[in-house]
Amino acid sequence: MEEAARNTALDRVNRRFLLEHPAQAADVIDGFGRSAAIELLGEHEADTLASVWGHLSPARIDEVVPALPEKLLKQALHALDPSVLAVSLPRISDDSRDRCLALLPRRAEAEVRRLMDYPPGSAGRVMDSRIPSFRGEQTAAVTLEQLRQGKPKDLRQLFIVDSERRLTGTVDIHDLMIAEPTDLLKEIARAPSAAVSPFDDREEVAERLRDFNADVLPVIDIHGRLIGAIRHEALLKTLEEAASVDIQMMVGAGREERALSEPQFAVRKRLPWLQINLATAFLAAAVVGIFESTIAQFTALAVLLPVVAGQSGNAGAQALAVTMRGLALREISTRHWFRVLFKEMRVGIINGLAIAATSGIGVFVWSRNFGLALVISIAMVLSMVTAGIAGALIPIALTRMGQDPAQSSTIVLTTVTDVAGFMSFLGIATLLSQLL
Numbered sequence: 001m002e003e004a005a006r007n008t009a010l011d012r013v014n015r016r017f018l019l020e021h022p023a024q025a026a027d028v029i030d031g032f033g034r035s036a037a038i039e040l041l042g043e044h045e046a047d048t049l050a051s052v053w054g055h056l057s058p059a060r061i062d063e064v065v066p067a068l069p070e071k072l073l074k075q076a077l078h079a080l081d082p083s084v085l086a087v088s089l090p091r092i093s094d095d096s097r098d099r100c101l102a103l104l105p106r107r108a109e110a111e112v113r114r115l116m117d118y119p120p121g122s123a124g125r126v127m128d129s130r131i132p133s134f135r136g137e138q139t140a141a142v143t144l145e146q147l148r149q150g151k152p153k154d155l156r157q158l159f160i161v162d163s164e165r166r167l168t169g170t171v172d173i174h175d176l177m178i179a180e181p182t183d184l185l186k187e188i189a190r191a192p193s194a195a196v197s198p199f200d201d202r203e204e205v206a207e208r209l210r211d212f213n214a215d216v217l218p219v220i221d222i223h224g225r226l227i228g229a230i231r232h233e234a235l236l237k238t239l240e241e242a243a244s245v246d247i248q249m250m251v252g253a254g255r256e257e258r259a260l261s262e263p264q265f266a267v268r269k270r271l272p273w274l275q276i277n278l279a280t281a282f283l284a285a286a287v288v289g290i291f292e293s294t295i296a297q298f299t300a301l302a303v304l305l306p307v308v309a310g311q312s313g314n315a316g317a318q319a320l321a322v323t324m325r326g327l328a329l330r331e332i333s334t335r336h337w338f339r340v341l342f343k344e345m346r347v348g349i350i351n352g353l354a355i356a357a358t359s360g361i362g363v364f365v366w367s368r369n370f371g372l373a374l375v376i377s378i379a380m381v382l383s384m385v386t387a388g389i390a391g392a393l394i395p396i397a398l399t400r401m402g403q404d405p406a407q408s409s410t411i412v413l414t415t416v417t418d419v420a421g422f423m424s425f426l427g428i429a430t431l432l433s434q435l436l
Contacts, residue, residue, distance in 0.1 A: 026055030046075030086115035124198030136186030319391025
């Protein structure tokens with residue numbers, strides 16, 4: 001009896017944790033083994049599964065979907081907003097996705113498929129298509145009664161539409177509460193401060209939310225009809241996910257890979273870029289081979305070579321990070337390439353001169369060789385300027401060509417900065433050895 005009571009109490013605690021802290025609960029579940037995760041999710045009710053669904057990793061969803069009872073999965077899917085499913089379903093396997101879609105009501109399935117048709121990273125993928133709308137001719141009293149019956153969550157603003165669902169205005173919930181019962185909504189409505197298209201980028205939507213200090217933005221089609229809304233919380237979550245994906249892509253890991261992905265999948269996504277990186281490493285080694293005779297004559301060059309390459313790599317990574325952030329936040333566009341290039345060139349010259357002075361003094365104290373100190377000083381300036389230019393131009397060039405600027409830009413930059421560092425250092429050394 002005591003053991004049964006203890007198990008019941010534990011189940012209640014688990015259920016409360018899943019419902020009230022879904023993000024933290026999803027992190028815990030993602031750390032479980034497959035069978036343990038299935039057992040935990042399968043023994044709870046559908047509302048708990050729906051609560052954590054949007055926070056679970058795609059790999060975990062892909063594992064549990066085939067194993068969960070059909071009735072439980074169906075009820076959980078019915079409780080989820082189509083926008084949540086439109087984000088999660090494209091990231092799981094075809095078989096799991098087909099099973100989920102087949103369990104949805106026909107109307108909900110069509111809505112999810114419509115949202116999934118929008119481009120990845122667009123406003124249409126994250127909008128809430130169930131946002132309520134109201135006619136301007138109805139009174140405040142009628143509207144309040146509708147809200148009491150519907151009990152919508154997180155509703156701070158009402159969207160007013162005409163007979164063809166074209167957005168005509170918005171009503172703050174506070175204004176509705178203090179309005180006279182007989183006031184018409186169109187009399188207390190304000191003109192929409194901003195609206196977005198379902199094809200707008202998430203970054204552009206985030207910028208508008210920030211500029212207009214809004215919690216929600218209406219989404220309208222080309223005819224001005226209201227088709228949904230984007231809430232700040234949902235957009236923030238997708239932006240965080242996009243940022244983490246960019247970090248993966250910068251180092252050659254696949255967009256779809258997750259921490260719990262199968263090793264075979266991870267190898268398939270990573271190995272091609274590792275092979276490319278190996279080829280570029282041989283290219284850098286070939287550059288060193290060109291100056292083999294110079295290195296044989298001055299063995300100290302081999303000791304100092306990684307110093308120059310390392311500094312140029314750091315300088316390039318700084319320029320790359322700042323430029324990619326500017327592109328992501330729309331602080332710059334590809335037409336600003338010359339301004340960004342000129343700025344990074346000046347930064348490279350100033351930083352290069354400062355680093356050159358420090359490294360030159362250090363090398364002279366170490367080697368008592370003025371020529372070697374002069375070589376590394378000049379090479380530092382040249383390599384850091386080149387690295388800054390490369391760090392600025394690589395993401396801009398990729399964006400101009402219609403490619404994702406995050407796609408393995410770090411690998412490309414590493415090659416450029418290594419070659420630049422080797423060429424400048426060994427080239428200057430060769431030149432000075434011939435002159436002196």
